[in-house]
Amino acid sequence: MNESNMPKHIAIIMDGNRRWAREKGLDIKQGHKEGAKTLEKIVRYANKIGLQYITVYAFSTENWKRTADEVGALMLLLQNYLDDYSKRADTENIKVKVLGDITALSEGMQKSIKRCMERTKNNTGVTFNIALNYGGRDEIVKAMQNIAKRVKENELEIEEITEEVISNSLYTKGEPDPEIVIRTSGELRTSNFLPWQIVYSEFIFINKNWPDFTQEDLDDAIRTYQRRNKRLGK
DSSP, X not given: OOGGGOOSEEEEEOOOHHHHHHHTTOOHXXXXXXXXXXXXXXXXXXXXXXXXXXXXXXXXXXXXGSOHHHHHHHHHHHHHHHHHHHHTHHHHOOEEEEESOXXXXXXXXXXXXXXXXXXXXXXXXXXXXXXXXXXXXXXXXXXXXXXXXHHHTTSSOGGGOOHHHHHTTSTTTTSOOOSEEEEOTTOOOOTXXXXXXXTTOEEEEOSSOGGGXXXXXXXXXXXXXXXXXXXXXX
């Protein structure tokens, strides 16, 4: 890899846990568990190679449509994941943030999220963004509501609404937009993931399920990004 042209921020749509489990004749819950193991390895590796931000799509606002059994298992897995990160915060040096509407989550999950974010807020390694109960359009709606409130309260003039004002009203306030978006399992869509932030991202679609994603796949994605000619409208 060209170390002088490393991305600062990589976003990942972790697709294929259920497909991986079905192909192996396993319970769907096992697919999510294996996906969580893969995620931990990839985040640790992202920290090792010096990425500043990694954002993963863990649970969308549309995922509530899945069976109650699967949603419950996913939430329990995510809560245990956050609790475990809280315990290992000092050794991992990873800063954890949760992007999304956490008010719809259980009280226990909300406590785990707040505890993990508080425990890791001063860590200086990679910022690990977990998009949880996240929807891109919902994020933009909430940002517009916040901006409208500021205008109504005379804190902001309509003419002062800029791209920067909108960006600073999103969950990713203060973070650079992702240079790379990776989606596994061969699907070719963004699924309501970071629609404002990824307008100039390079898309890399990988035809393998998330539990099979490796550090080498991340390296290949970075190399692919570095080979592309990014004109940005020029």
